[in-house]
Amino acid sequence: MAGMRMQQGIVLDGFTVGERVHHGGMATLWQVTRPDLAQPLLMKVPRIAEGDDPAAIVSFEMEQMILPRLSGPHVQACFGAGDFARQPYVVMEQIAGETxxxxxxxxxxxxxxxxxxxxxxxxxxxxxxxxxxxxxxxxxxxxxxxxxxxxxxxxxxxxxxxxxxDLLQEExxxxxxxxxxxxxxxxxxxxxxxxxxxxxxxxxxxxxxxxxxxxxxxxxxxxxxxxxxxxxxxxxxxxxxxxxxxxxxxxxxxxxxxxxxxxxxxxxxxxxxxxxxxxxxxxxxxxxxxxxxxxxxxxxxGQVMPTRTPSDVAAQLATAPIVAVALDTTEGAADLNEALRVTAGRILAILPSARLACLNVLKLNRLSIDRTLDEHDNNKHVDRLVMLRHWAQPLQLDAGRLTTHVLEALDPAAAILEFAAVNRVDHIVIGARQNTRLRSLLGSVSAKVAAEAGCSVTVVRPPKRAGDP
Amino acid sequence: MRLAIFADIHANKQAFTACLDDARARGTDRIILLGDFVGYGADPDWVVETAMALVADGALAVAGNHDRAVGTPSETMTAEAQAAIEWTRGRLGAAQRRFLAELPLTAEDDDRLYIHAEASQPARWRYVRETADAARSLAANPAQLSFCGHIHQPALYSMSMAGKMTQFVPPAIPGADVPVQLLHGRQWLAVMGSVGQPRDGNPAAAFAVYDTDQREITYCRVPYDVEAAAAAIRANGLPPRLADRLFEGR
CATH class of the missing domain: 1.10.510.10 (Transferase(Phosphotransferase) domain 1)
Structure with missing residues (x-):
């Protein structure tokens, strides 16, 4: 295994090594810079001197494989890796602050x-x-x-x-x-x-x-x-x-x-x-x-418990989605709500670990600065929650799988989208009216949700009856 | 350089065609053929002819046990495989039979070893079923990377410098063909799935792409016209079980 001496000032694959900021049991961290990258970077170098724990090597190999494949705000961005042929390292974004x-x-x-x-x-x-x-x-x-x-x-x-x-499995x-x-x-x-x-x-x-x-x-x-x-x-x-x-x-x-x-x-x-x-x-x-x-x-x-079958991470996540159903409480929505229940029931039937969040938007007509509810508003809020429970009752869901939420907002579509994003909803089920008069007047909530949601959206329509226009 | 690596084509024209097309679309520069061109399937003629053309064009090829069995009737095989080989002999011309008979048992290129079954006793055609088998093969040959087939189930084994083994089965899910880096400092044995007769429960044809610069292997699955391949097997009077199993990938 080759190795070059890590020290301040050397240049490795375009990264200029700066100050050593941490020296731990498994690895050393160096600040590094590269001319085309403005943000602060860290280079992690495993300790592989003689007599060191072989775990440090294997752990480093895992990190070297996994880090470059991760993305998003919840991981450190990775900017490069070198392997044991020369000098092992990974370069990643330095997160400000402490753990x-x-x-x-x-x-x-x-x-x-x-x-x-x-x-x-x-x-x-x-x-x-x-x-x-x-x-x-x-x-x-x-x-x-x-x-x-x-x-x-x-x-x-x-x-x-x-x-x-998984290099650690038998190691x-x-x-x-x-x-x-x-x-x-x-x-x-x-x-x-x-x-x-x-x-x-x-x-x-x-x-x-x-x-x-x-x-x-x-x-x-x-x-x-x-x-x-x-x-x-x-x-x-x-x-x-x-x-x-x-x-x-x-x-x-x-x-x-x-x-x-x-x-x-x-x-x-x-x-x-x-x-x-x-x-x-x-x-x-x-x-x-x-x-x-x-x-x-x-x-x-111990033997009474079923032996655990190896589970695929993705498969396990796929069987336990959070499904949100947006319900309309205005008059004449009975057909639509029935259709929504049928659709929700189909989804839940095949996914026993899924949970259902029932949403209703209480539309505010004004921007209220004082957020305390008066008695009338409060009653309305409670009425809606009762209605949501009543709607879900035929689905016979265990209480742990069902939640009800009344959102208050000026813009119902925006409220549903925000709820879905904050709560990592996997699937939104929402109704669309057949009657286009209201839709053209108000703009379609379901169309906006379907267009802008970060997850799957099922748009449900009430069954069309013979003689309907 | 990007290598397209195929094993256990087994005279399945439809599967091999689909894999060659897919490999071309993935931008591969060189073809590696890990043996068992014939046996089981209904198009030995076409498959061997294609392999000969590829080799003439720079492809590397090694022999599999079915290829050897064409010229050496003493090779022991299951009854179905035996029947298919006897039929195959009557389909191949002299040049094709000579091509199969002259294929080497192993080939080496840079830090890579190519072999049909495993490296400890290449002519014994032992299966790599588990880490102990992989360890035996890796210990027998110092090449850093070995590529083999024979078992018809894709897997990737590694041996660390301390001699510890790991086993990985590439997920047979569409879209899960992610490249895996074959890290320095370990020996790796990459077992190919089968092009022409997959046996891991997934009927899609299997092959792999290895990128020598990135040191990354990608296990690929390609759907193909199983119906046509199975119909050809039945039409030629081969054991019907050989047609049926293509649908299940068993």
């Missing part, structure tokens, strides 16, 4: 802040999973934030890309990762389940709101293996005022069985963004861990 690790002295954080942080990381994970990558090392020091608030996930040395060879006997955050199935060698990241993400709000890690800090394999059968202490035990909805979310993330967690990061982000819509199960008000007898049965009756 979330710097916040540890401030723990416990207020609930609102911890939830906001977890929500941002969940959105970043949803984006990463959609790019076929499981991060496998979500922890405070892997998370940074852009000035606009978007979370950036860094360090892909332990990651798994569903469309690329090490011990599962690699950071002990307090590692999902139990990782201890069994499972590396292809994106829900492992949701477990790690669940550790964060738990830790950030209580100041304690749910599974301690044990680094021994034996200590880590306890999480295969022993559940975490409910956070309410540590903070009596713990919001039940937050405990519900956190404990669902920390489920031992991946299938019992959220099916996707987008669905988790959805719940973090809509506390009032979280279905409260027995997790929500648990005060103690499961009785020891339960834990012991779990430990020794």
């Amino acid at each position: 979330l690790y710097r916040r540890l002295p401030d723990l416990p954080l207020p609930y609102g802040e911890a939830v906001a942080i977890a929500g941002k990381i969940a959105l970043a994970l949803a984006d990463l999973h959609a790019q076929h990558v499981i991060h496998h090392d979500i922890k405070p020091s892997s998370v940074m934030f852009r000035p606009d608030g978007d979370a950036v996930l860094i360090d892909y040395g332990l990651s798994h890309h569903a469309q690329l060879p 090490f006997r011990l599962p690699f990762g950071t002990a307090p955050y590692m999902a139990p199935e990782r201890l069994l060698g499972v590396r292809n389940d994106p829900r492992s990241d949701l477990f790690s993400l669940g550790v964060l709000p738990y830790f950030f709101t209580t100041g304690e890690r749910p599974f301690g800090e044990s680094e021994t394999l034996r200590g880590m293996q306890r999480r295969l059968w022993r559940d975490a202490t409910p956070p309410r035990k540590l903070r009596a005022d713990y919001p039940p909805w937050l405990q519900e979310i956190v404990l669902r993330c920390l489920e031992i069985e991946p299938a019992w967690r959220y099916p996707t990061a987008a669905q988790l982000a959805f719940d973090l963004g809509h506390p009032d819509q979280v279905k409260l199960t027995s997790r929500a008000d648990k005060l103690n861990r499961d009785p020891l007898s339960t834990a012991w049965r779990r430990r020794f009756n």
Whole structure:
């Protein structure tokens, strides 16, 4: 393996090496510049001196393969890579600021802040999973934030890309990762389940709101293996005022069985963004861990659980979309709403992990500066929610799969589009009227939504009857 | 340079034509043929003729067990394969049979080894089914990159400097033909899927493109006229199972 001496001032593939900004166990970070690139850049160089951990090499190989394939606001942009034939390195965008690790002295954080942080990381994970990558090392020091608030996930040395060879699969006997955050199935060698990241993400709000890690800090394999059968202490035990909805979310993330967690990061982000819509199960008000007898049965009756079939990341995401149905409540929309229900029912029938968000836009006729609702407005709002529930009732959805939302806006199409973008909706189902008189008067909401949405849109029309014009 | 690598064409004219067209559209400069031109399929004549023309034009070719079996009846095979080979012998002219008989077992170019089955005992036609088989092949030949076929199921194996193996099965999903970088510092064994008789549950014809500058391999799948290939097998009185399996890719 060739290697050149890294030092300030040398030029490597057009990059001029500047100051060394970090010298860690696995890699060294250098500031670099290239004349055609204005933004600050970092060059990551693995430590491969004799006697160094071979893990550093393999982790670097993974990062070198995965980083150039990622894009979007939630990852560092990659500008070049060199391999072991000469000098291994990757050059990437330098994100200003510190990682979330710097916040540890401030723990416990207020609930609102911890939830906001977890929500941002969940959105970043949803984006990463959609790019076929499981991060496998979500922890405070892997998370940074852009000035606009978007979370950036860094360090892909332990990651798994569903469309690329996994060089870590047989490389090490011990599962690699950071002990307090590692999902139990990782201890069994499972590396292809994106829900492992949701477990790690669940550790964060738990830790950030209580100041304690749910599974301690044990680094021994034996200590880590306890999480295969022993559940975490409910956070309410540590903070009596713990919001039940937050405990519900956190404990669902920390489920031992991946299938019992959220099916996707987008669905988790959805719940973090809509506390009032979280279905409260027995997790929500648990005060103690499961009785020891339960834990012991779990430990020794392992064979009753179905063996996990290897799942494709993309396939798993595809079965658990967030579907939003926009309903019209004006008179004469009964036929259309019936048609919408039929269409929604078809979509949900084949996707048992999909969730449905029912939307209705309460159109405001004026820009109100005072946002407090008067009693009349409030009643209208509640009426609409009741109507949405009533509409969805025949679909017989589990409460955990159904949410209802009344959006208030001047422009209904814009409100629906914004809801879809913020909540990572995968599919919008919206009705269009046959009657064109109103449409020409108001402009078509469905046409605007169909034209501008960042996701799939199904436009539903009421059945045409014989004799209709 | 971009190489188009084909293995296990098995006298399937429709599949080979579709793959050659697809490879051309992907901008490949050189063709590598990893053996088993004949057997199973109904167009040995056309496929061997095409291979001979490609080789005359600079393509590299190695022998597969079915190619050898044409001239060496002692090769052991399944009953269906045996029947197809006996039929094939009656279809090929002297020049074509000589072409098949004279194909080398291995070929090397730069840091790349081309072989039909695997490198530890090329004439034994052992299958690369798992990492242990791949490790044996990689240990037997120091080439950094080996390309083979024979098993009719695409896979990519690597061996690290510490001797650790990895296995990767390229996803058989349309659009998932992403290039994989064959990193320096490892030995790689790229197993091709089959052009003419895929057996990984996906009936689409398989081949791969390797970019020597980027060091990237792309596993490609190409839909082709299975109906026509199967009809030709039936029309020639070959075992019907050989036609049926093309629809399932089994």
